[in-house]
């Protein structure tokens with residue numbers, strides 16, 4: 607896979623293509639990983655970390671399944687709930703895994719797509735598709751990657767009510783730690799048709815750990831647990847889950863919001879068009895030279911994400927990072943603009 611199209615930076619680069627907590631990993635992660643052994647299998651039984659995550663989410667432990675990242679949670683959901691010939695609906699433009707996983711299950715995928723420049727989620731069209739097409743699964747990413755859009759409480763509840771019985775509503779909350787929850791998890795998963803998929807790799811800034819979990823009704827969790835591979839979650843990830851929280855402190859939320867506003871203002875000053883975001887990244891309209899800009903930044907060892915694979919070839923996605931790193935990006939963009947003018 608190309609770094610320009612799918613992000614990911616080499617060591618020593620300024621990494622603005624991956625969307626991790628810009629405050630960095632909390633100390634507990636390093637301590638937990640250091641204390642975990644690699645010479646024995648991880649616990650087959652994941653009840654202990656699940657109890658911890660359940661308390662963190664204010665739900666019963668029977669509502670939690672520990673997974674190897676949100677990635678495993680999404681795969682299990684597709685495996686259990688999507689059959690050959692089914693329909694799946696995706697609220698786009700969004701993370702490509704939902705369509706890929708549904709495609710692997712031989713489902714027909716329909717994307718209901720938000721439009722530039724604001725990318726407001728087209729809830730009316732989604733509700734209509736859910737009601738008329740009765741898909742097996744509807745995937746929503748909240749906050750959404752790559753737009754950063756977050757659903758309002760009333761919108762999420764309207765979607766939940768529309769899917770009752772016929773459709774499983776999968777809400778990928780991998781970036782939910784960065785936006786205070788509009789609807790609390792217990793209220794959502796009270797409905798057996800709702801599945802929340804969460805990543806801990808973003809909030810803990812530790813993507814190599816492969817750590818996530820699913821929150822759902824106990825019957826749904828049991829069905830997913832039955833198809834999870836043994837030891838899929840590593841000993842290091844299990845140890846981290848025992849001490850981790852999906853929630854960010856109020857101070858961290860303020861810091862990230864301040865940094866996001868700073869980045870957005872700087873990009874506006876350069877004449878680019880950042881989209882309002884509740885996530886630790888900004889979708890930015892840079893025009894038809896987007897690929898050229900991404901490649902030129904790459905020559906300066908700065909990685910940002912070209913959004914062509916999301917069907918947005920005139921946009922890039924830029925991670926919110928601390929001010930010193932932002933300044934390096936802005937200086938490079940300013941130099942590029944000067945080069946492009948000459």
Ligand SMILES: Cc1ncc(COP(=O)(O)O)c(C=O)c1O
Nearest residue numbers: 675676677701751780805807818
């Ligand atoms: C929306 C979304 N969901 C899930 C994932 C995968 O998360 P994890 O690293 O926990 O598997 C990503 C990774 O970029 C993502 O953007």
